[in-house]
Amino acid sequence: MSAEEVGRIAGERTVRRLNPRQLETRKAPVVYEPRTARSLLGHFAGAINGASIARGTSFLKDKMGQQVFGKGITISDDPFKARGGGTAPFDAEGTGAEYLNMIEDGILGHWFLDGYAARELGLTSNGRARRSGSSTSPGATNLTLQAGEKTPEEILRDIGEGLLVTDLIGHGANGVTGDYSRGASGYWVENGEIAYPVSEITIAGNLKDMFLNLTPASDLDERYAVATPTVVIEGLTIAGS
Numbered sequence: 001m002s003a004e005e006v007g008r009i010a011g012e013r014t015v016r017r018l019n020p021r022q023l024e025t026r027k028a029p030v031v032y033e034p035r036t037a038r039s040l041l042g043h044f045a046g047a048i049n050g051a052s053i054a055r056g057t058s059f060l061k062d063k064m065g066q067q068v069f070g071k072g073i074t075i076s077d078d079p080f081k082a083r084g085g086g087t088a089p090f091d092a093e094g095t096g097a098e099y100l101n102m103i104e105d106g107i108l109g110h111w112f113l114d115g116y117a118a119r120e121l122g123l124t125s126n127g128r129a130r131r132s133g134s135s136t137s138p139g140a141t142n143l144t145l146q147a148g149e150k151t152p153e154e155i156l157r158d159i160g161e162g163l164l165v166t167d168l169i170g171h172g173a174n175g176v177t178g179d180y181s182r183g184a185s186g187y188w189v190e191n192g193e194i195a196y197p198v199s200e201i202t203i204a205g206n207l208k209d210m211f212l213n214l215t216p217a218s219d220l221d222e223r224y225a226v227a228t229p230t231v232v233i234e235g236l237t238i239a240g241s
Contacts, residue, residue, distance in 0.1 A: 023188065026240075027235055027237055028162045029159040030163045030236045031152070031156065031163065031189070032233070033165065034229055035221075036165050037231045038224065039182075040210070041075070043173045043180070047060040048060055048110070050113040051138055054121055057175060059174075059208060060108065067212070068103060068106065068211055069103050070213070071106045072106065073105070073216070074103060076099065076102065076146065077099070077141055079127065080097070086142045090127065092114075093115050093136060095125050095126075097141065098127055111126075112140060114128060114136050128141070144220070144222065145220075146220070150217055151217060151219065152217045152230040162189050163188060163203070164188075164189055164194065165185075165203070169184065169185075180203075181203070181204045185197070185201070186198060201238055201240045204237040205236045209235075213235060215232050216229045216231050217232070
């Protein structure tokens with residue numbers, strides 16, 4: 001993308017955000033742009049971290065082999081992805097890495113395991129040790145929520161009315177219970193199209209329900225180690241004025 005194109009997009013985004021409104025509290029579908037949807041995938045990665053599972057501090061600790069996302073959803077972790085931010089044939093402990101579908105058809109299939117977490121759980125490391133200073137802990141390599149079939153424009157038309165989130169504030173997700181609450185801003189959608197900018201609102205729900213009600217769009221952005229398309233989640237609480 002050229003510098004001129006970047007500047008044009010930034011200018012258009014700025015103008016569209018002028019004079020934002022507040023919303024009255026309600027339940028509605030919430031659409032996350034890829035940039036904000038990556039945070040949802042980050043919450044999922046934390047919940048399937050083997051160290052958290054071994055400590056019993058994850059809201060997904062009892063969900064192995066169960067439906068965690070909707071049918072048809074795949075979340076892969078690929079240590080061999082070309083030019084990926086987390087690409088490496090071995091992990092920080094020298095264990096050979098392997099391609100894994102953490103979620104396949106919505107079902108949870110794996111934890112992220114280094115040697116220590118694997119021993120605590122009576123399992124075998126799957127090459128997910130990540131180094132932090134002098135120690136290691138389990139983590140993702142190149143984690144991707146695979147694209148769906150509908151374009152973002154079709155998603156907006158399908159919901160009719162709801163919230164399009166472009167920015168999130170704070171870190172309001174409880175890894176033990178799954179309770180989720182984030183400050184947000186973006187646009188209110190009416191009749192399937194952006195109507196006006198909104199700010200000073202809070203999105204609330206529980207990640208267990210949010211994952212089950214998540215639908216990905218077709219615009220997968222693969223430039224990052226955590227990669228997602230636009231996603232829509234039904235039935236979230238939007239707290240406003």
